[in-house]
Amino acid sequence: MTEQPRETASPRGAGAAPAAVPALAVRDVTHTFGARKALDDVSLDVPAGSFTALLGPNGAGKTTLFSLVTRLYDNRSGAIHVLGYDVRRQPAAALSQLGVVFQARTLDLELSVLDNLLYHATLHGIGFGAGRRRAMELLAQAGLADRARDKVRNLSGGQMRRVEIVRALIHRPRLLLLDEPTVGLDIASRAALVAQVRELVAQEAIGVLWATHIIEEIQPGDRIVVLHRGRVRARGSYEEMLAQTGTDELGAAFLKLVGDEAEAA
Structure with missing residues (x-):
């Protein structure tokens, strides 16, 4: 499948329309742990006021990406902007716009x-x-x-x-990151948590990046980034994922995008 053209974040400053500045813009980010490449030339956007699902199995690189956005790790390649602020050059301004729910309870x-x-x-x-x-x-x-x-x-x-x-x-904050937030929750608690976050998007126009491996947490109208083995395999709306893969449900679309690699992972 051919990836969609990469979106370009408008710079924050004079002449930039606030609505055009993504809540999160990641460009060409690669990260390694020794010889292992955890992220490979990753680019994605989270528009303001959107629910964007970062969909991938365990080990896909979701937590590594969150660690780079939050400055737990330093991105030595590419660029990461939160509401137009570069997380390396303007960390205080960037992190002031960011709220995080990590996978581990804190x-x-x-x-x-x-x-x-x-x-x-x-x-x-x-x-x-x-x-x-x-x-x-x-x-x-x-x-x-x-x-x-x-x-x-x-x-x-x-x-x-x-x-x-x-x-x-x-x-x-204007950007909320949630890393596998429903792990360990029962079905009712998981549904309530997803509904709470979706209400934030609808009522307060917060940009949300929701990392998950659970297909059922994603709904029509959501934006989706498929991440597998450190690489972005597809980006677009829920409906675009189905159309581009010729499938009628997201689970089948995901399997088609990652192919046999999902079974081998």
């Missing part, structure tokens, strides 16, 4: 829900009063206001994930 289990959120707010320079108001507002939206004083360890897995999303939104 809440302090011995602190209360509210204390976890206030600590994160402080890291972003938000005062106690403003941080508390923002935290309680977001907890109410997530249906967790009544758990604010509970220790995190007393929450269910799905509730912990919802608190992590609240934490990621404390500083009002």
